[in-house]
Amino acid sequence: MTDADSTLGQLVALLLRRQGNPVDSIGPDDRLLDLAVDSIDMAYLMSHFERQHDADFADEDFELSRYVTVGDLAKAIDARING
């Protein structure tokens, strides 16, 4: 069970709302590539969290190759948001 208010919960909710999302449920261990997440999705996802938390991510934070799973990505976003 994922806390809906956590960064992971918000990320999962976003991924589930994406058009063409191939699955009904998403967990932290799911691989981003298996979910068909690409660099275009990353551009929007990271911009979404930047705006929501008035944060400024580095260019390399947007690189899909830095993350394997949904959990990896959520942790990185968390680290940027909460220092």
Added chain:
Amino acid sequence: MDPGLSLGWDDGPMDGLSCLLRCVESALRAEGLDNREIAQALAVPLDLRGDRRKSSWFRHGRLDWRNAVDGHEHWDEFTALVAAGTPCVLMPDRYYWPGDEFEGVAHFLDHMVLAVAYDGEVLEVLDTDAPPADGYRRRIPVTPDVVRGCCRFATVHFTPPDDAAALRTTLLEPTAVALAEDLPALRAVARRWRRDGLTGPAARALHVVVLGAVQPSLFLTALAVEQAYPALATELLAASRAAQKLGRTLIGAHRWAGAQADDTSVYAPVLAVFEACEAALARLGDELHRQLDLPTPDPDATGDDEGVWRRIVRNQAWCYADRVAPADQHRDEERNR
């Protein structure tokens, strides 16, 4: 379309060039031009307002568009050219295009492919959206719907590119002047976006402007002048990257918005990316004026704060096929611009 040869191709075919320019690049390479010659052929002054240059005209060439409501009207001419070995840029109506996300859904015209072969039954195109494993080629069985959808096509006509001295007067100086005039109008778009939000159709029109014109102009100008003006080329590339990020983020947002979304909240996160692009363009404008020793522009000189927004609205009408017109009418409009 070869990742090893093509200009700016990093992660994919849309790096650096639009689908249209990728098609023209392929046609020019087939004519024997090298990459610098192609960049100089395709580079045009930046024009955020989009009304300074005749549509489809470059500094040393043009695309001759045939525009019809129904592709049957010019199918014979189109296929005769392609079959004879003249590659043609094709802008299909995606409503009729097999396998397209808009097939049978909406008349949306924003994507271009290069038609390279036709054997009477199958049309072969180079397509930035085609699978890489297939060499970015599609072989499309011709049906009445496919013919119907081939309503816009163009032949490519270029003369050899210019020398280095002309780059300043025909490319860099016009970019500096236009940028100074257009930055207030770009800021007005940001104010409108903050106030009213941005709908899906407007956001799609904006991404077509950004990735179809603004970013390629910056990128190609950087390549065209990198030997003569290396410091400016660096600034141009920085602005190009900011524009590319804006375009890619808009396309990402479409995936959350749906084809015709009116939910402006989906595009709200992209506003900050737009503002970062605006800042990069302002820096570029300052550097162009400083390095070319041009007079400091008067920030109130134009008085036209709606110019960029008008372009977005125009593009929205064009991409959503409100303005599909018979060829004669289209050519009259082109002549009058």
